[in-house]
Amino acid sequence: MTDKIAVTLRVNARDYRIEVEPRRTLADAIRTDCGLTGTHLGCEHGVCGACTVIVDGHAVRSCLMFAVQAEGSHIRTVEGLADGERLSPVQQAFHDHHALQCGFCTPGFLMLATAILEDNPRIGADDLRHALASNLCRCTGYHNIVIAVQAAAEKMR
Amino acid sequence: MSEPVIGQRIRRVEDRPLLTGRGRFAADIDHPGQLHMRIVRSAVAHGHVRAIDAVAAKRLPGVVTVWTGTDVADVPPISFRMMRISGLEPFRQPILAQGIVRYVGEPIAVVFADDPYVAEDAEDLVTADIEPLAPYLDPTLEPPPFAPGLVAEAAVVRKEYGDLAAAFGGGARVLELGLAIARQSGVPIETRGALAHIDSSGVLRFEGAAKVPHQNQRALATMLGLALDRIHLHEGHVGGGFGIRGEIYPEDVLVCLGALRLNRPIKWIEDRREHLIAANQSRGQRHRVRVAFDERGFIRGLDAEFWVEQGGYIRSHGVTVIDLTAAMMPGPYVIPAFRAIGHVRLTNKTPAGTYRAPGRFEGSFVRERAIDAIAAALKLDPIEVRRVNLIGPERMPFKRGLDTLGTEIVYDSGNYPAFMDKALATFRLPDLKRSLAERRASGEMVGLGLGFFVEKSGLGPSDKVKMSLTPDGTIEVVCGSASLGQGIDTVLSQIAAEKLNVPIAAFRVRHGQTDLIDEGLGAYASRVTVMTGSAVSLAAPALAKKICAAAAPLLQRRPDELALVDGRIGQADNPAGPDITLAELARTLAAPLEVEARFESSHMSYPYGLHAAVVRIDAETGAVAIERFFVAYDVGRAVNPTLVEGQLVGGAAQGIGGALYEAFVWDDAGQPLAASFVDYLVPTALEIPPIETLVLEDAPSPINPLGVKGAGEGGISAAGAAIASAVDDALGNPGAITRLPIRPDDVRRHLRGR
Ligand code: FES
Numbered sequence: 001m002t003d004k005i006a007v008t009l010r011v012n013a014r015d016y017r018i019e020v021e022p023r024r025t026l027a028d029a030i031r032t033d034c035g036l037t038g039t040h041l042g043c044e045h046g047v048c049g050a051c052t053v054i055v056d057g058h059a060v061r062s063c064l065m066f067a068v069q070a071e072g073s074h075i076r077t078v079e080g081l082a083d084g085e086r087l088s089p090v091q092q093a094f095h096d097h098h099a100l101q102c103g104f105c106t107p108g109f110l111m112l113a114t115a116i117l118e119d120n121p122r123i124g125a126d127d128l129r130h131a132l133a134s135n136l137c138r139c140t141g142y143h144n145i146v147i148a149v150q151a152a153a154e155k156m157r
Numbered sequence: 158m159s160e161p162v163i164g165q166r167i168r169r170v171e172d173r174p175l176l177t178g179r180g181r182f183a184a185d186i187d188h189p190g191q192l193h194m195r196i197v198r199s200a201v202a203h204g205h206v207r208a209i210d211a212v213a214a215k216r217l218p219g220v221v222t223v224w225t226g227t228d229v230a231d232v233p234p235i236s237f238r239m240m241r242i243s244g245l246e247p248f249r250q251p252i253l254a255q256g257i258v259r260y261v262g263e264p265i266a267v268v269f270a271d272d273p274y275v276a277e278d279a280e281d282l283v284t285a286d287i288e289p290l291a292p293y294l295d296p297t298l299e300p301p302p303f304a305p306g307l308v309a310e311a312a313v314v315r316k317e318y319g320d321l322a323a324a325f326g327g328g329a330r331v332l333e334l335g336l337a338i339a340r341q342s343g344v345p346i347e348t349r350g351a352l353a354h355i356d357s358s359g360v361l362r363f364e365g366a367a368k369v370p371h372q373n374q375r376a377l378a379t380m381l382g383l384a385l386d387r388i389h390l391h392e393g394h395v396g397g398g399f400g401i402r403g404e405i406y407p408e409d410v411l412v413c414l415g416a417l418r419l420n421r422p423i424k425w426i427e428d429r430r431e432h433l434i435a436a437n438q439s440r441g442q443r444h445r446v447r448v449a450f451d452e453r454g455f456i457r458g459l460d461a462e463f464w465v466e467q468g469g470y471i472r473s474h475g476v477t478v479i480d481l482t483a484a485m486m487p488g489p490y491v492i493p494a495f496r497a498i499g500h501v502r503l504t505n506k507t508p509a510g511t512y513r514a515p516g517r518f519e520g521s522f523v524r525e526r527a528i529d530a531i532a533a534a535l536k537l538d539p540i541e542v543r544r545v546n547l548i549g550p551e552r553m554p555f556k557r558g559l560d561t562l563g564t565e566i567v568y569d570s571g572n573y574p575a576f577m578d579k580a581l582a583t584f585r586l587p588d589l590k591r592s593l594a595e596r597r598a599s600g601e602m603v604g605l606g607l608g609f610f611v612e613k614s615g616l617g618p619s620d621k622v623k624m625s626l627t628p629d630g631t632i633e634v635v636c637g638s639a640s641l642g643q644g645i646d647t648v649l650s651q652i653a654a655e656k657l658n659v660p661i662a663a664f665r666v667r668h669g670q671t672d673l674i675d676e677g678l679g680a681y682a683s684r685v686t687v688m689t690g691s692a693v694s695l696a697a698p699a700l701a702k703k704i705c706a707a708a709a710p711l712l713q714r715r716p717d718e719l720a721l722v723d724g725r726i727g728q729a730d731n732p733a734g735p736d737i738t739l740a741e742l743a744r745t746l747a748a749p750l751e752v753e754a755r756f757e758s759s760h761m762s763y764p765y766g767l768h769a770a771v772v773r774i775d776a777e778t779g780a781v782a783i784e785r786f787f788v789a790y791d792v793g794r795a796v797n798p799t800l801v802e803g804q805l806v807g808g809a810a811q812g813i814g815g816a817l818y819e820a821f822v823w824d825d826a827g828q829p830l831a832a833s834f835v836d837y838l839v840p841t842a843l844e845i846p847p848i849e850t851l852v853l854e855d856a857p858s859p860i861n862p863l864g865v866k867g868a869g870e871g872g873i874s875a876a877g878a879a880i881a882s883a884v885d886d887a888l889g890n891p892g893a894i895t896r897l898p899i900r901p902d903d904v905r906r907h908l909r910g911r
């Protein structure tokens with residue numbers, strides 16, 4: 001065990017002053033130290049994307065980053081997507097198009113899709129499929145996820 | 158009468174917390190003062206444990222204790238939930254290895270520490286001195302000794318009917334095939350997790366339960382010597398099931414034991430590597446099958462022998478997969494004589510259990526490969542050979558002459574030939590075949606293949622539900638089923654809403670909590686909609702009666718003059734008359750109005766389907782791409798077609814994974830080589846095309862009040878069969894594909910041989 005260091009994480013426009021070991025992953029810090037358990041861990045080796053959050057506008061695998069590296073960045077997680085009771089266009093589209101079953105991969109896909117569409121709501125169908133292939137889902141067979149993100153894209157244009 | 162609710166594409170009631178990050182999965186739960194558990198696992202496939210040294214680990218600050226096998230020697234091994242046949246007991250798994258290890262990943266020690274990172278540090282400090290023994294890895298080889306007086310073949314399952322000798326004699330044509338399916342598994346994106354703590358009244362509470370909470374409550378109580386009211390299991394959100402999740406594993410028992418002995422809450426969350434080497438795997442079968450047929454392609458007899466890699470121990474499923482492989486192999490065809498002999502062999506690999514469509518994915522591959530081989534031998538159209546063999550509608554209900562999971566197999570309803578015609582026409586397969594032939598003629602390597610199959614669903618024997626009008630006007634439906642993400646809250650609410658004539662928003666479904674209802678079989682074998690759904694449909698009229706009786710004095714009418722219409726109680730024949738809402742009525746009640754209902758069934762229902770695949774082979778790399786994939790499935794009645802399609806599409810994606818990508822492999826020393834997502838290839842959105850589905854309701858089940866059949870497994874059943882057939886077609890080499898998954902190097906080998 002090593003000594004803890006103080007870090008301030010800015011998550012969903014709120015500051016969390018936490019103390020973590022240097023080896024603590026951003027995912028663990030978000031989940032345990034900030035108490036935001038919507039960000040999930042499916043592999044902790046950078047493949048499944050369940051841990052995807054948005055760091056300074058980019059979709060990032062939070063299991064591959066240390067908490068200390070995120071100091072000063074603006075982090076967004078699934079908890080920050082809805083505006084009160086109003087779901088974001090991507091969340092609403094996932095609901096409307098049955099793009100989730102167990103829902104475990106869902107926060108990662110929502111953050112990935114949000115980052116993709118905020119970057120380019122006019123992304124082409126092939127590029128979108130490629131980009132969504134960053135994350136794994138074991139329940140849906142992906143089709144409804146693709147449809148949902150396309151539907152959200154229309155709304156966000 | 159208001160609008161029907163059953164059959165509607167209602168959006169799911171369970172989505173909101175999952176969309177907003179407010180799900181409660183096992184890893185999301187914490188208890189004050191909890192300890193984190195970490196398992197130390199064997200790095201050796203087979204060997205005698207000479208010594209385990211935990212001194213350094215115990216000294217690490219933050220570590221509370223470390224246990225090895227001797228510390229838990231008093232706890233019995235994990236027993237069987239299903240298909241417990243005699244003679245299996247010696248092959249059960251202890252919760253920590255007792256002197257011998259039988260697979261890489263087997264728990265040999267357990268660490269309890271106050272921080273999960275520290276628990277992992279401590280795991281690294283535990284050293285084991287294990288004297289290696291030769292690993293047994295190929296189940297077709299003679300089984301070596303397992304223990305004194307026992308060989309590594311735990312059972313031989315035999316199923317047969319008809320006169321096989323006659324079928325193979327008298328001028329029959331005979332073909333023989335050798336086929337194999339690799340080890341694969343459900344691999345949910347959420348790994349396993351379990352928490353246990355003792356509550357203020359001394360009851361052991363286990364969280365992270367899934368699939369079969371009531372069955373596991375009983376099993377854990379027995380193993381731990383607790384009365385049934387001293388242990389309760391609680392299901393939160395569960396990130397996918399697929400057979401693997403929710404069975405009892407050593408880790409589940411260890412968290413309970415930790416909570417009892419250390420008197421602290423214990424939390425255990427599996428990591429992905431552990432999941433891929435320690436949680437149940439499935440498939441892993443080699444088949445040798447002989448088939449006798451006549452000039453029309455009619456199968457006179459099928460004789461199969463197969464060898465199953467059970468892995469180091471027999472786990473909670475007993476011989477379920479082997480039983481289903483044998484019993485469901487004849488599928489939709491008449492096949493007048495049949496025999497299957499399955500050898501359950503204990504190889505030094507991860508132990509096996511079920512994976513979605515257990516035995517049917519394997520058996521359908523074998524049977525449909527045989528049909529394709531017959532068609533090739535006779536130069537007939539494979540579709541016509543299937544037609545010649547299909548069981549006709551006049552023979553329904555059809556007694557298969559076999560049993561499985563303790564039930565007699567009786568196909569309850571179906572018109573297989575009409576279904577096949579409908580599927581072929583809807584998917585325009587004849588046109589597709591022509592256009593593929595043109596593409597082949599111009600040099601592309603493309604092909605079409607299909608597979609026909611019968612599924613099973615709705616395993617009994619019974620399900621109970623409680624339904625009550627609570628003081629806030631909500632109608633609570635409590636069942637002993639479980640949710641693995643399939644949408645049972647929505648489905649059960651739809652059934653209840655229609656039967657009670659109350660808007661769907663009024664319902665709250667509760668499941669997976671052993672302290673809310675005293676029995677429940679859980680969610681497996683595509684049983685929930687059939688069994689629990691039927692129980693809900695029986696409870697609804699009973700509750701309606703109680704509600705009308707309670708409202709009668711308030712409305713000054715006789716109960717039989719009243720009815721529930723759209724959530725209001727009023728006069729059945731006078732819509733303008735006085736009425737009262739459920740919420741108003743509920744406020745007047747001293748206690749909730751509650752009813753109980755039970756649905757019993759000694760037979761399963763049998764949905765059936767057809768898969769078709771169009772593949773394209775890259776001649777350079779040997780890679781196979783799925784261009785199109787079709788699933789037609791008759792579910793009797795679809796409570797929510799969107800959810801049925803969701804099940805089929807998700808299953809098909811797993812089937813494509815099983816046909817082309819997924820395999821657990823080991824080296825010659827029994828070291829697992831697919832212990833991460835880099836090596837165990839779960840398909841992504843790029844590998845899975847949009848799956849085209851056709852959900853039919855032409856053959857409702859006559860054996861339950863809703864007419865439903867289960868939808869959970871039909872997406873995957875014949876995916877391997879259809880894709881193998883399509884790859885053969887693309888290669889122009891019938892019978893080329895004999896094993897799953899079909900890897901590029903297999904394809905390249907066939908390309909070279911052309
Ligand atoms: S948990 Fe981060 S990629 Fe899987």
Ligand code: FES
Nearest residue numbers: 101105137138139
């Ligand atoms: S919805 Fe279950 S993993 Fe995606």
